[in-house]
Amino acid sequence: MVVETKxxxxxxxxxxxxxxxxxxxxxxxxxxxxxxxRSNAILITHAFTGDAHAAGISEETGKPGWWDNMIGxxxxxxxxxxxxxxxxxxxxxxxxxxxxxxxPATGRPYALTFPVITIRDMVRLQRMLIDSLGIPRLLSVAxxxxxxxxxxxxxxxxxxMVLSTIPIATTWRHSAQQIAFNEVGRQAxxxxxxxxxxxxxxxxxxxxxxxxxxxxxxxxxxxxxSMREKFGRRLREKEKFGFDFGVDFEVESYxxxxxxxxxxxxxxxxxxxxxxxxxxxxxxxGTGRLAEAFRKSDTRFLVISFTSDWLYPxxxxxxxxxxxxxxxxxxxxxxxxxxxxxxxxxxxxAEQTEIVRGFLAxxxxxxxxx
Amino acid sequence: MVVETKxxxxxxxxxxxxxxxxxxxxxxxxxxxxxxxRSNAILITHAFTGDAHAAGISEETGKPGWWDNMIGxxxxxxxxxxxxxxxxxxxxxxxxxxxxxxxPATGRPYALTFPVITIRDMVRLQRMLIDSLGIPRLLSVAxxxxxxxxxxxxxxxxxxMVLSTIPIATTWRHSAQQIAFNEVGRQAxxxxxxxxxxxxxxxxxxxxxxxxxxxxxxxxxxxxxSMREKFGRRLREKEKFGFDFGVDFEVESYxxxxxxxxxxxxxxxxxxxxxxxxxxxxxxxGTGRLAEAFRKSDTRFLVISFTSDWLYPxxxxxxxxxxxxxxxxxxxxxxxxxxxxxxxxxxxxAEQTEIVRGFLAxxxxxxxxx
Numbered sequence: 001m002v003v004e005t006k007x008x009x010x011x012x013x014x015x016x017x018x019x020x021x022x023x024x025x026x027x028x029x030x031x032x033x034x035x036x037x038r039s040n041a042i043l044i045t046h047a048f049t050g051d052a053h054a055a056g057i058s059e060e061t062g063k064p065g066w067w068d069n070m071i072g073x074x075x076x077x078x079x080x081x082x083x084x085x086x087x088x089x090x091x092x093x094x095x096x097x098x099x100x101x102x103x104p105a106t107g108r109p110y111a112l113t114f115p116v117i118t119i120r121d122m123v124r125l126q127r128m129l130i131d132s133l134g135i136p137r138l139l140s141v142a143x144x145x146x147x148x149x150x151x152x153x154x155x156x157x158x159x160x161m162v163l164s165t166i167p168i169a170t171t172w173r174h175s176a177q178q179i180a181f182n183e184v185g186r187q188a189x190x191x192x193x194x195x196x197x198x199x200x201x202x203x204x205x206x207x208x209x210x211x212x213x214x215x216x217x218x219x220x221x222x223x224x225x226s227m228r229e230k231f232g233r234r235l236r237e238k239e240k241f242g243f244d245f246g247v248d249f250e251v252e253s254y255x256x257x258x259x260x261x262x263x264x265x266x267x268x269x270x271x272x273x274x275x276x277x278x279x280x281x282x283x284x285x286g287t288g289r290l291a292e293a294f295r296k297s298d299t300r301f302l303v304i305s306f307t308s309d310w311l312y313p314x315x316x317x318x319x320x321x322x323x324x325x326x327x328x329x330x331x332x333x334x335x336x337x338x339x340x341x342x343x344x345x346x347x348x349x350a351e352q353t354e355i356v357r358g359f360l361a362x363x364x365x366x367x368x369x370x
Numbered sequence: 371m372v373v374e375t376k377x378x379x380x381x382x383x384x385x386x387x388x389x390x391x392x393x394x395x396x397x398x399x400x401x402x403x404x405x406x407x408r409s410n411a412i413l414i415t416h417a418f419t420g421d422a423h424a425a426g427i428s429e430e431t432g433k434p435g436w437w438d439n440m441i442g443x444x445x446x447x448x449x450x451x452x453x454x455x456x457x458x459x460x461x462x463x464x465x466x467x468x469x470x471x472x473x474p475a476t477g478r479p480y481a482l483t484f485p486v487i488t489i490r491d492m493v494r495l496q497r498m499l500i501d502s503l504g505i506p507r508l509l510s511v512a513x514x515x516x517x518x519x520x521x522x523x524x525x526x527x528x529x530x531m532v533l534s535t536i537p538i539a540t541t542w543r544h545s546a547q548q549i550a551f552n553e554v555g556r557q558a559x560x561x562x563x564x565x566x567x568x569x570x571x572x573x574x575x576x577x578x579x580x581x582x583x584x585x586x587x588x589x590x591x592x593x594x595x596s597m598r599e600k601f602g603r604r605l606r607e608k609e610k611f612g613f614d615f616g617v618d619f620e621v622e623s624y625x626x627x628x629x630x631x632x633x634x635x636x637x638x639x640x641x642x643x644x645x646x647x648x649x650x651x652x653x654x655x656g657t658g659r660l661a662e663a664f665r666k667s668d669t670r671f672l673v674i675s676f677t678s679d680w681l682y683p684x685x686x687x688x689x690x691x692x693x694x695x696x697x698x699x700x701x702x703x704x705x706x707x708x709x710x711x712x713x714x715x716x717x718x719x720a721e722q723t724e725i726v727r728g729f730l731a732x733x734x735x736x737x738x739x740x
Contacts, residue, residue: 175597176597176621177598179603179619179621180585181589184582188558192561193563208561209561212554212557212558215557222547224547228545232546233546233652249553252549255557280618
């Protein structure tokens with residue numbers, strides 16, 4: 001299935017910060033066909049560094065999508081039955097307007113003049129896209145990690161437009177530890193002289209800082225156990241210990257490789273803006289009253305967490321589930337056994353597939369019955 | 371109790387790498403008095419960024435020692451009863467020879483010409499110090515984190531010289547995840563152009579890289595829960611979210627502060643050498659046969675871990691305990707309930723104090739009876 005990344009353009013978007021961005025572009029892909037009654041659309045929301053290319057083989061790069069094991073004919077998000085949409089987030093760097101985009105007012109990249117954005121702003125732009133595609137209501141919004149935050153925000157901001165949401169390995173607000181890990185990444189980027197106050201688009205990007213930020217990220221995405229299974233203490237190249245600060249252990253070479261690889265595909269300023277959006281995210285707007293936030297919504301929820309995910313630990317999903325139960329919400333919850341840590345939602349898909357498939361089928365049945 | 375940091379100097383030390391360092395200096399402090407029969411000496415081994423100033427008030431800086439809550443009259447390491455010694459590790463930057471020391475052969479700092487060092491090398495130098503103080507046998511060697519590695523190494527390398535060891539919040543070898551966190555710190559330092567291949571002593575140190583490395587460290591020393599208790603999502607300065615990449619959350623300002631503070635007291639090259647020593651550390655020299663390593667030793671062990679320590683998790687201490695039990699070793703083990711994460715061994719001292727005090731008293735009784 002070869003897919004093409006499309007783009008939609010809107011005159012302007014009003015942001016939470018009070019700023020207006022105009023124009024605004026959004027990159028997206030679609031898989032499957034919209035039914036005649038337009039009732040089978042599902043929006044997939046991507047995690048921090050993801051993009052619109054969630055499934056199929058990219059026409060441009062020849063690469064499979066980041067959730068290709070979950071989206072396609074016969075898969076969890078079955079494109080024989082559903083019309084699946086995925087778009088790149090606002091503030092991103094893979095086709096949607098972000099700090100690296102050219103500001104038409106100046107003819108130069110926004111860099112740090114780009115307005116602060118929030119998860120709600122990302123969702124607002126997604127809604128403009130869904131409207132423009134002529135879809136009155138989504139059968140589901142589903143995503144992991146930051147994608148899960150967007151799914152939750154959809155349920156709260158546009159409850160009439162979402163029949164169900166599937167927040168996976170996520171939280172309704174970042175903990176101090178989650179903010180701290182993001183802050184280290186930001187500091188690594190801003191410590192790189194090449195960052196130059198964000199104004200590096202004419203020179204060279206802060207590759208070293210961005211690479212270090214990514215390395216920290218990778219550790220938090222894996223579990224102690226999955227790292228042990230993948231690398232152990234296996235040495236690389238040298239027989240015994242080395243005599244310089246080169247690579248001794250395989251885990252070191254892996255992290256360096258992934259760090260360097262990331263630099264070629266991601267914009268450092270997007271890293272800053274998007275991690276801040278995650279840190280600001282709070283479904284209750286600071287009140288802490290989660291029940292109130294959900295009360296407006298009669299969306300169905302399928303909440304999924306993973307036992308070895310220590311970046312978005314199980315207890316954070318359970319907080320959401322507990323509150324939804326308290327207000328008699330329609331919520332199913334699974335804490336899936338996995339050793340893959342936070343990465344599990346991308347990797348460990350056998351059980352996830354069955355659960356998501358069943359949940360979508362029952363949601364579709366309920367929609368037809370209503 | 372005002373204490374003075376002393377220094378001992380030796381002609382040379384032969385290292386695991388095959389290199390020889392000469393001369394070599396070691397900074398140390400002592401608390402309490404050596405008994406006439408020289409049987410009451412305890413060596414305290416410090417963690418990664420610690421120093422010789424473990425207790426009392428420093429004559430030089432006026433500051434209390436890093437384990438002052440555990441060492442002193444009537445405390446866990448009771449200086450009314452014991453003669454307590456603490457020295458700065460080889461490769462360090464607080465008085466003991468390290469990469470920032472002047473190489474007498476060139477008249478310039480060693481920088482990266484400093485030889486690779488191991489935990490066993492650190493212990494070898496400590497033994498030279500203990501010999502020079504006229505102490506035939508230590509009542510105990512005790513330390514947390516990297517200090518625990520040294521305590522374990524003492525029991526294996528010089529079993530006849532240690533009656534007991536107290537390894538706290540430590541491991542007999544680093545896991546892939548522990549290596550990975552250290553590697554991120556090293557990469558952050560080496561990514562800083564001011565690092566200049568380690569040759570920065572005449573210019574300026576890689577302050578930004580070292581600060582980022584320290585920030586990562588601090589996150590791993592705390593627990594999710596202790597961070598939440600200490601910071602939560604409390605905002606700093608601004609009412610709502612900010613419009614730059616300044617400090618929004620208290621946890622961010624704390625990390626930046628601690629990172630910057632660290633730069634003034636620690637040498638970046640020492641950071642590289644010491645973290646590599648931790649990563650190379652393997653009490654079995656790569657065989658994985660821990661029982662064999664311990665079989666030479668009839669040292670008593672008190673192993674302590676903390677429930678919320680995810681950097682040196684409980685299971686790593688339990689591996690040590692299990693093996694010691696299998697060979698019928700003399701081992702006591704406590705997994706202490708604490709929310710402080712890895713920092714617990716420095717902070718959460720009430721229960722630790724009782725347990726250590728009792729263990730030392732019984733060790734002293736056994737020594738007298740023998």
